[in-house]
Amino acid sequence: MVDDDDLLQDLLGCETAVWRALQRGDAAADRAALxxxxxGVYPSGFAGRDAHCAQLADGPTVARFTLSQAxxxxxxxxxxxxxxxxxxxxxxxxxxxxxxxxxIWKRAEGAWINVFSQDTEALPEGAVNPxx
Numbered sequence: 001m002v003d004d005d006d007l008l009q010d011l012l013g014c015e016t017a018v019w020r021a022l023q024r025g026d027a028a029a030d031r032a033a034l035x036x037x038x039x040g041v042y043p044s045g046f047a048g049r050d051a052h053c054a055q056l057a058d059g060p061t062v063a064r065f066t067l068s069q070a071x072x073x074x075x076x077x078x079x080x081x082x083x084x085x086x087x088x089x090x091x092x093x094x095x096x097x098x099x100x101x102x103x104i105w106k107r108a109e110g111a112w113i114n115v116f117s118q119d120t121e122a123l124p125e126g127a128v129n130p131x132x
Contacts, residue, residue: 008072011082011105014112016067019086025060027053034114035106041118063089078107085122098122 014033021029031053038049055061065088073081082105087098104116123129 004072004074007074007080008070008082011072011080011103011112012067012070012084014105014114015082015084015101015103018114019062019065019067019088022056022062023060023065025056027056030056038114039116041116043119043121060091063091063093065089075104080105 018030018033021027021033031049034049034052036049038052040047040052065086068085068087070082070084073083075081081102083100083102085098085100087096089096099122100120102118102120103114105112106115107113
């Protein structure tokens with residue numbers, strides 16, 4: 001049995017590998033991390049694995065990034081949710097963007113694979129949170 005700290009570190013490593021693939025423009029590494037039935041939920045709509053990888057057709061989509069505030073929730077044996085805040089810059093853009101990400105990872109054949117991800121744009125610092 002993996003404890004929560006080990007699980008968090010494992011999944012954060014997997015998630016970081018996806019971000020590095022976006023940073024390198026490496027569609028093959030991106031594809032390898034995503035389940036064939038992957039579902040992404042983004043402000044622009046839904047996307048499958050092919051659409052997620054296609055964004056790299058013209059090269060890297062991320063220049064630099066930082067992942068923070070990570071937390072993990074075991075959902076079932078060999079299935080867990082990773083949630084974190086991502087701050088990042090697009091290539092050629094010095095404006096930092098940020099979002100909160102929730103991704104579900106499933107262990108299959110000894111490796112973790114991403115089956116679901118949802119991005120939620122972060123409010124600017126000082127913005128009023130609509131939650132009580």
